[in-house]
Amino acid sequence: MKTKVKFKSVYKTFELHAKKSEKILNLFSMSKKKGKEFLALKDISFEIFEGETVGLVGLNGSGKSTVSNILAGVIQPSTGHVEINGETSLIAISAGLNGSLTGIENIELKCMMHGLTKEKIKEITPTIVEFADIGNYINQPVKDYSSGMKSRLGFAISVHTDPDILIIDEALSVGDSTFTQKCLNKMDEFKEQGKTIVFISHSAGQMKEFCDRVIWLHYGTVKETGSSTEVVENYQNFTKWFNKLSDADKRAHKQEMISTQVSEQVEKESKRNHRPIFNINFLKNIVVLTPVIVLGVLMLTSY
């Protein structure tokens, strides 16, 4: 089987800055102090094969969306290696539609940005309109849509841009059950076509029914990988156990887990070994800047 996605010890850290200015200093690596870091992903490794449907479960803040964003190329991992063979398409609730344009115009714009030709867009627009099924509202500006309508349109557009790897990030949870069924049918169709799907949802039923394998993310680490029924059941048992705890225990448990994710890194790794490259760069910059300065000075003195 061909590997479609490969994560190899991927870390993603978010820097926690007290002040905005620290962020800037860090950007130009002028500050040695790095401040606190939050490890959203800690040493994540997994593989997804062609034609597989893989589910991601976990509590809020366990890193599901971070993984899906890395898959879609929205953000980059801090360290580690990510290999993606194919085009990914992320379907999230915030579908990124332009509020002042009508539904039809949004379809055209988004398809255009996905790199579809004019003819192809004309061809698939009726299919998208039919799939979204929002009636005459399709000719109204999107800002007048309800949240359900927005996600229906967003989902309809995304699935029709012919993605290779589909990432569905809780996009199905807003629609009503009739639309969810429609989406699930569409996903079945994708499965039959041998497409790879990464599915993020809180619905245990959908997970079991739909996924071949499930990855359980727990506070930034992979807790368990395996067949969907097994992992989902273990996850459900965990949530049941957690819900039974007293409020104080819950808080203590959360606090303990999150504290493992925050690291106090004082010294930044030395950049000194990059010194020679920096020097060549510096030289190039001087070469480009010199004519500007020389000609500028000549201009100032030429009167």
Add this chain to the structure above:
Amino acid sequence: MNMFKSIRQVIKEQIMHINLIYRMAAFENRGMYQIHYLGSLWQFLNPAIQVAIYWFVFGTIRGGAPVDGTPFFLWLIIGLIPWFFISPSIIQGSNSIYQKIGLVSKMNFPVSLLPTIRIVGNSFQFFIMLGILVIIDLFYGIKPSIYNIQFLYYLICLYAFLFSFSILSSTVSTLVRDYQVALQSLMRMLLYVSPILWNTSLITETFTTYGPLIENILKLNPLFYILEGFRDSILGRAWFFEDLLYTGYFWALTFALLYFGTKIHMRFRKNFMDYM
């Protein structure tokens, strides 16, 4: 050469997606005026109102006197019409990546097109206004001359500068939001220190000793080169190669902007979302 890798990459992306740029620009323009009752009429009402007020105020200050033999109104609009294009292109172009990154990052879409789309989007209105400018020229009895060809050269200068500046500016603006606010103030200031509303050679008349130096400092502004160039070509005053030093300075500066702009753009483009 390896040194110009980023420049080549960014320019290649523009050329490869030239159709997409044009279509998206047309699309955004359509969306922009859809919520107004007067629609795209505002694209011309707005500048007309501004021309009227500047003509009234600065014309009155001058006592209606012509500038070096050119009627003030004509002199004014040759500078103002490009300005109505330059100012929004720079401000919107700089803001474009910040504004659209959330939408665009989820797709396989080259971010470097975003500032260009705003420049092209503003060009539609600019070209119509240039048409109006030609009519006004003829109305004032300006005779076509060989110098008019030069207009094309300065248009190339204008687009080269806008592209180079906005690729740098849009990247900086995404990383440091304060920059966008500062840029808006700077643009307001530039309107008054560029040769748009008043003739800067007045400085040399007012301050005899330091006047020429002050005017030369103003000339360091690359927009000065372009705006005076437009007047040179329409009014047939001079050729661009008559001032090789200034031409050399303009292109060296534009190239430096392009070089640093594409370099930091490529350096940060994958991480834009982390700085939001």
